[in-house]
Amino acid sequence: MNRPTITKYNRPEHIRDYPTGTNYQAGHLVDKNAGWRTFRPVIDKETCVNCLVCYLVCPDGVIFKSEDKVDIDYDFCKGCGVCANECNVDAIKMEKEVK
Amino acid sequence: MSNTTAAKPKKINAKNITDKEYFYGHKACAGCGGSLAVRLALKVIGENSYSVLPAGCMSAVGFIYPQMAFNSNACISMFPGASSMASGVAAGNKALGRKDTHAVVFAGDGGTADIGLQALSGTIDRDDKVIYICYDNEAYMNTGIQKSGLTPYGTKTTTTPAGDNLPGTLTEKKNLFEIIAAHGIKYAATASIGYPRDFMNKIQKAKEVDGTSYIHVYASCPTGWGSATEKSVETAKEAVDCGLWFLAEYENEEFKLNKNPKEFKPVKDYLSNQGRFKHLGEEDLDRIIANRDKKWEKMRKNWIK
Amino acid sequence: MSQKKVFVSGDEAVALGARLARPHVVAAYPITPQTIVVERISEMVEDGSFNTEFMHVESEHSAISAVMGASAVGARTFTATSSQGLAYMAEGLHYASGGRFPVVMMNANRSLALPWSIFGDLRDSLSLLDSGWIQVYVENAQEALDMTIQAYKIAEHKNVLTPFMVNLDGFILTHTYEEIHLPEQEKVDQFLPAFETPNKMSPEEPKNLGFSTSPEDNMEFKYQQHKAMMDSMEIIKQTDKEFGELFGRYYHDVLEEYKTEDAKAVLITVGSVTGTARVVVDLMREQGKKVGLIKLRYLRPFPKEELKEAVKHAEVIGVLDKDISFGYEGTIYTNVRSVLSELSGIRSVNFVGGMGGRDISKTDIGYMFDSMLNPQTTEKQKNVEFINMGVLTDE
Numbered sequence: 001m002n003r004p005t006i007t008k009y010n011r012p013e014h015i016r017d018y019p020t021g022t023n024y025q026a027g028h029l030v031d032k033n034a035g036w037r038t039f040r041p042v043i044d045k046e047t048c049v050n051c052l053v054c055y056l057v058c059p060d061g062v063i064f065k066s067e068d069k070v071d072i073d074y075d076f077c078k079g080c081g082v083c084a085n086e087c088n089v090d091a092i093k094m095e096k097e098v099k
Numbered sequence: 100m101s102n103t104t105a106a107k108p109k110k111i112n113a114k115n116i117t118d119k120e121y122f123y124g125h126k127a128c129a130g131c132g133g134s135l136a137v138r139l140a141l142k143v144i145g146e147n148s149y150s151v152l153p154a155g156c157m158s159a160v161g162f163i164y165p166q167m168a169f170n171s172n173a174c175i176s177m178f179p180g181a182s183s184m185a186s187g188v189a190a191g192n193k194a195l196g197r198k199d200t201h202a203v204v205f206a207g208d209g210g211t212a213d214i215g216l217q218a219l220s221g222t223i224d225r226d227d228k229v230i231y232i233c234y235d236n237e238a239y240m241n242t243g244i245q246k247s248g249l250t251p252y253g254t255k256t257t258t259t260p261a262g263d264n265l266p267g268t269l270t271e272k273k274n275l276f277e278i279i280a281a282h283g284i285k286y287a288a289t290a291s292i293g294y295p296r297d298f299m300n301k302i303q304k305a306k307e308v309d310g311t312s313y314i315h316v317y318a319s320c321p322t323g324w325g326s327a328t329e330k331s332v333e334t335a336k337e338a339v340d341c342g343l344w345f346l347a348e349y350e351n352e353e354f355k356l357n358k359n360p361k362e363f364k365p366v367k368d369y370l371s372n373q374g375r376f377k378h379l380g381e382e383d384l385d386r387i388i389a390n391r392d393k394k395w396e397k398m399r400k401n402w403i404k
Numbered sequence: 405m406s407q408k409k410v411f412v413s414g415d416e417a418v419a420l421g422a423r424l425a426r427p428h429v430v431a432a433y434p435i436t437p438q439t440i441v442v443e444r445i446s447e448m449v450e451d452g453s454f455n456t457e458f459m460h461v462e463s464e465h466s467a468i469s470a471v472m473g474a475s476a477v478g479a480r481t482f483t484a485t486s487s488q489g490l491a492y493m494a495e496g497l498h499y500a501s502g503g504r505f506p507v508v509m510m511n512a513n514r515s516l517a518l519p520w521s522i523f524g525d526l527r528d529s530l531s532l533l534d535s536g537w538i539q540v541y542v543e544n545a546q547e548a549l550d551m552t553i554q555a556y557k558i559a560e561h562k563n564v565l566t567p568f569m570v571n572l573d574g575f576i577l578t579h580t581y582e583e584i585h586l587p588e589q590e591k592v593d594q595f596l597p598a599f600e601t602p603n604k605m606s607p608e609e610p611k612n613l614g615f616s617t618s619p620e621d622n623m624e625f626k627y628q629q630h631k632a633m634m635d636s637m638e639i640i641k642q643t644d645k646e647f648g649e650l651f652g653r654y655y656h657d658v659l660e661e662y663k664t665e666d667a668k669a670v671l672i673t674v675g676s677v678t679g680t681a682r683v684v685v686d687l688m689r690e691q692g693k694k695v696g697l698i699k700l701r702y703l704r705p706f707p708k709e710e711l712k713e714a715v716k717h718a719e720v721i722g723v724l725d726k727d728i729s730f731g732y733e734g735t736i737y738t739n740v741r742s743v744l745s746e747l748s749g750i751r752s753v754n755f756v757g758g759m760g761g762r763d764i765s766k767t768d769i770g771y772m773f774d775s776m777l778n779p780q781t782t783e784k785q786k787n788v789e790f791i792n793m794g795v796l797t798d799e
Contacts, residue, residue, distance in 0.1 A: 003120035004170055015631075018624050020565060021504030021603040022617075026610035027170035029124040036129060052113035056295055057332045059127065059135040061120040080129035080321075081329030094329075149477065149605055162615035172605035174476050175614035177495055180469030183461060187431065187473025187481075188605075190457040194428035194479050197607065202473075218469065221462030 003061065004029050006075065033060070037079035039094040045069055047091035054083035054092060111299045116142050125168035126160040130328030132292045132318030132335055133157055133234040137205050139295055140232055140314075143302040146171060147200045149188050153181035153215060155207040156241045157234065181206045182218035186227040193228075201306060204231045208249035209239040212275050219313075223282040226310040230302070233275070233313070236320035244323045248273045251343070252390070253383045254375050261378040271390065276315050280349040285310045287349040291317040293336025297346060297357065304350075317344045325374020334372060340364040342391045347402060356402040366391065407585035407651070414577040415440035417545040417584055418484065418510045418570070421552030423454045424592040425508070428479035431459035431470035435489040436522045437574040438512040442484060456482075464489035468496030468507075475505040476613055478604040480556065483507065486574060487514035487528040494532060500567040501536025501629060503614055504603050506559035507567045509537075510552065513675065513726075514574035515760040523761020524574030525726040526674065530703075530735040536629055538564075538636055539704045541571045541675045546584040548572050550653055553592055557643050560599050564636040566629070573676040575761065587651050595650055633705050640702065658707035660699040661714050663689060667696025669776035670718040672740060674700050677724065677764050684769040695773045703736065711743050720751040720776045724769075726758040733788045751779065757791040768792050 004027035012018050043054075050069040062073040063083060084092040109115070121141035127134040133156050141148055150173040152158035158175045161168040176184035181204045189202040206215055211233040222229050238256050239245040245258040251272045253261075261267040279287050286308045290298040298316055305312035319335045321328045338344040341364045346357040366388050370376040379387075412420065419441050422430070432442045448454035457474075461467045464485050471481035485493060490511055500507055515521035516528050529539060538558065542548045551570045559568040572578050605611050617625060641657040648654035663685055664670055673681050678699040688695045698714055700707070715721055721744060725734025732738065737754035744750050755772050758764045768791055775789075786799075 002118045003123045009165055012624070015624060015628060018621075018628060019602070020562075020628065021613075022164075022502065022615050022625065023603045023611050023613045024165060024167050024615065026167055026172060026612050027123070028165060028167040028612075031124075031166050033124065033126070056113040056139075057135065057292075059129075059131050059138065059331065060125070061123050061138050064120075065118060076124055078129035080331065081327075082130055082331050085329040086332055147607065151473065159616070162612055164615045164617045164621055167612040167615065169612050170610075172610045173612050174473075174605060175616075176473070177465070177469055177499055179465060180496070183466035183469035184473035184476075186459065186461075186466075187429065187470035187475075188477055189473075190429045190431070190459055190470065191474030191477040191479035191481075194457045194474070195477065197477075200607075217463060218466050221466055224462065225460060227459075 002064065003073070006030065006032060032075045033078050034075050037077065037097045039079045039081065040074065040077065040097050041072060041079070041081070041083050041092050042095050043070065043072065044091045044093070047089055049089055051088065053086050053088060057082055057086050110296070111143060111303055112296055116299065117145065119170070121148070121170045122161065123168060123170055124166065126163065127156065128322045130321045130331040131156070132320060132331050133207070133236060134160070135292045135332070136232065136234045136298070136316045136318045139299050140203070140205070140302045141171065143299050144201050144203055144230065144306055148172065148203050149192065149200060150174070150203045150205060151176050151181050151185040151188060152205050153210040154178040154241070155210050157205050159241050178210060179214045180218055181210060181215055182222040182229065182231060185229045185231070186222045186225065189228045202229045204229060206231070206233055207240065208233060208235040208237060209247035212248035212273050220282065223279065223284050223311045226285070228309060229311050230305045231311065231313045233315045234318040235315060236318050236323060238323055240320050240323045249275060253379050253387060255378060256375070266383050267378065276347070276349070279313045280354065283352065284313055284349065287313040289315045289345060289347050291335045291339050291344055291346065292319065293317070293332055293334070293339055294346065301348070323375070326372055330372065337364060337369045341366045341369045342395055343369065345398065347398070354402040356398050359399065359403060407587055409583055410586050411581055411583050412545060413440060413579050413581050414545045414548050414572045415512070415579065416444050417549040418552050418572065419444035419448070420586060421549040422482045423448055424587060424589060425482070425553050425556050425596060426480065427456055427482040429457045429459065429471060429474035430482045431461045431467045432483045433461050433464045433467050433485065433489060435464070435486045437514060437578045438484045438486045438510065440578065441510060464492040465496060468493040468500065471507045472496065472500055472503065472505050475507050476605055478599065478601060478606060480599045481507045484510040486512040487516050490528045490532065491516060494535070497532055497535035497537055502625070504565040504629070505567060506565050506601070508552065508555040508559055508570070509567065510570045510572065512574045512578045513571050521760040522574070524576055525759040525761070527727050527759070529569060529571050530727045533704055533735060536566065536633065537704065538566055538568045538633065538702070539571060540569070540702050541700070542577070543676050543678045543699065544577065545582045546653070547655060548577065549584060550647065550651070550655070553587065553596065554643050554647055556596050558636060558639050560601070561639045562600070564632055564639055565601060565603060566632050566636060571675065577676045591650055595647065637705050637707070655701065658702045658710050659714060660701065662697040662699070664696035664698060664714060664718070666694055668694040668719045669722065669773055670696045670698055670715060671722045671724060671769070671772060672698045672700055672736070673724050674703070674736060677758065680764065680766060681769050684766050684773065687766070688770065688773055693773065693777060700736070703739065706739055708743050711740065712746060715744065715750065716747055718750060720753065720779070722753045722755055722772050722776045724755045724757065724772065728756050728759070754788045755791050756788060762792060764792070
């Protein structure tokens with residue numbers, strides 16, 4: 001598993017459901033960041049040359065290498081636009097998020 | 100302590116770096132430079148990292164129970180105690196016989212140059228096996244943009260407001276890189292998220308040091324700088340290209356300038372893209388440029404062989 | 405019992421106890437009167453008899469921070485400090501207890517500036533009584549060594565996982581010499597199991613430690629901390645018994661009663677002054693005075709039920725505090741008085757003395773008992789009395 005995914009979180013019901021002390025499993029995610037977006041990046045796979053710059057510079061690491069060059073984990077993309085700005089061949093466009 | 104080997108080590112790039120993400124699902128602002136620095140550093144350091152973070156942006160956004168954004172071992176320390184806790188982690192792992200572990204600190208400029216300086220100095224003095232990474236966004240951002248020891252002259256922050264009487268911060272940025280180098284540390288370097296490959300390769304060098312190493316990475320903060328989120332990486336590159344930040348290393352007790360631009364891009368362009376500098380007048384700009392030139396004269400004279 | 409006899413100071417006894425406990429990491433900063441502890445440990449590291457990672461930290465804050473870092477990867481740790489150093493670590497004490505890191509620390513009780521004083525009183529540890537650490541106060545060098553070992557067994561117990569402070573009176577105990585028995589290493593290894601905890605980072609199970617909680621979850625962690633400290637009482641008693649069985653020395657776990665069965669006036673003491681008080685009790689008993697003594701060993705967790713049981717037949721309780729919580733009364737007195745509020749008909753007096761190294765003599769203790777046995781009229785009887793003041797006051 002290259003990156004953590006959302007786990008279903010059941011709120012503790014008894015005190016023993018809490019960990020002993022402030023320790024918890026590494027890479028445990030219960031909450032998406034998708035709701036932060038106003039714009040979402042869309043990659044034009046034809047134009048994309050698979051240089052991997054977008055993959056490198058994403059502050060959240062949501063762009064990943066896939067069978068079709070690169071893809072985006074929209075659960076955790078915040079729509080910052082760094083990928084679109086840094087793409088050297090203009091393959092990424094920021095489109096208004098439709099709720 | 101030399102890091103050179105007979106064969107030149109392979110350069111790290113997007114193709115050969117691990118696909119695994121070690122800092123994921125965090126609540127940093129969109130476009131956060133600091134989070135990019137943490138993400139890339141952990142990709143280089145890998146599975147055996149034990150990250151220690153003091154109070155600051157990266158710890159605040161990464162460990163909100165039960166959302167744990169570090170996909171490897173990580174612990175929050177007291178604000179002044181990141182370096183000392185990391186030293187303890189290194190000592191503990193050593194005593195327990197664990198091989199190839201890396202204690203890594205991710206601390207902000209405030210947590211390093213101000214409140215954390217004593218502990219960092221102690222770690223270097225003991226040469227504990229710690230990779231200390233300072234992500235520099237030039238203010239106490241987590242608490243709402245207050246001036247730190249690494250806030251440059253003329254910056255508008257909430258504790259150094261710019262108005263009719265004062266131009267923002269009155270003091271110059273501390274020469275933290277040189278202060279660390281003066282300890283005789285085995286390896287120190289400056290970097291920028293605007294030059295991510297250079298940053299990652301410096302992290303790789305730090306990883307190979309048997310002792311303390313220090314990387315000072317310039318990390319833009321769109322929220323605190325009043326700049327566009329999408330320009331985060333570009334801004335961090337511009338800082339280097341206009342000479343207000345520099346890429347250098349300290350190794351084998353010698354300074355080395357990595358990038359020496361023939362011509363600087365205009366400082367004015369870099370500053371005008373950020374809300375925190377919008378109030379600056381001609382005099383302030385001249386002063387900033389003069390100080391830049393003074394520093395570069397010294398670096399060009401002494402840090403180039 | 406083939407325990408070797410050695411002639412050592414309180415500080416040296418602690419260093420020997422620490423070595424026997426085999427901590428993986430020791431990080432400490434020198435401060436009078438704890439310095440001998442770190443010096444002896446350094447010597448033992450140098451001669452190879454103490455196999456530990458000794459860190460020369462650059463401040464006490466870094467000392468507590470470093471041992472927490474080591475504990476956070478599953479290592480057993482030790483540190484030591486005193487007064488100013490303890491206060492500098494203050495943030496770290498709360499951090500360690502909330503973080504459930506069972507670090508063991510020796511504290512040389514010393515006066516807190518200002519005024520500056522290197523001599524002893526209990527202000528330092530008592531000002532941090534609420535920081536969530538188990539606190540024991542020892543009477544002599546033998547107890548100091550024994551408690552340093554017991555500390556690990558109690559602190560690291562899976563139902564406890566709470567940091568532990570072993571307190572020694574500065575100079576009076578840290579620097580005076582007595583003959584003690586040195587437990588055998590093999591027996592200590594038997595007594596102390598390896599340190600296990602879920603609260604750690606490891607290669608097998610990566611974790612995120614030291615996180616933040618929202619208002620929705622914070623109190624639950626605090627509740628757990630409190631419960632663990634309350635549950636530790638049982639472990640403390642168990643450990644005292646087990647230690648006694650293995651090494652031949654029992655300490656009456658949370659408090660020790662001396663001639664209290666038919667005592668009218670009972671004095672409660674903490675630390676090394678107990679030794680002097682015992683002598684005075686014997687002298688006064690010879691004169692036919694019905695006096696008794698309670699040595700309070702643990703101040704946290706506070707042995708409320710045990711104390712209630714021990715005092716219930718007395719007419720008057722005196723508490724000797726080498727401390728004052730400015731603006732109110734001695735801290736130990738406040739803790740004791742809350743227990744007495746559940747009993748009726750018992751008078752109590754707080755004697756504040758021995759601060760900044762002021763000596764407490766047999767005469768002083770005799771005075772305390774006499775004033776308890778012969779109370780003055782209600783107007784003149786003070787609740788809080790500073791004893792052995794060198795000057796007259798307007799009071």
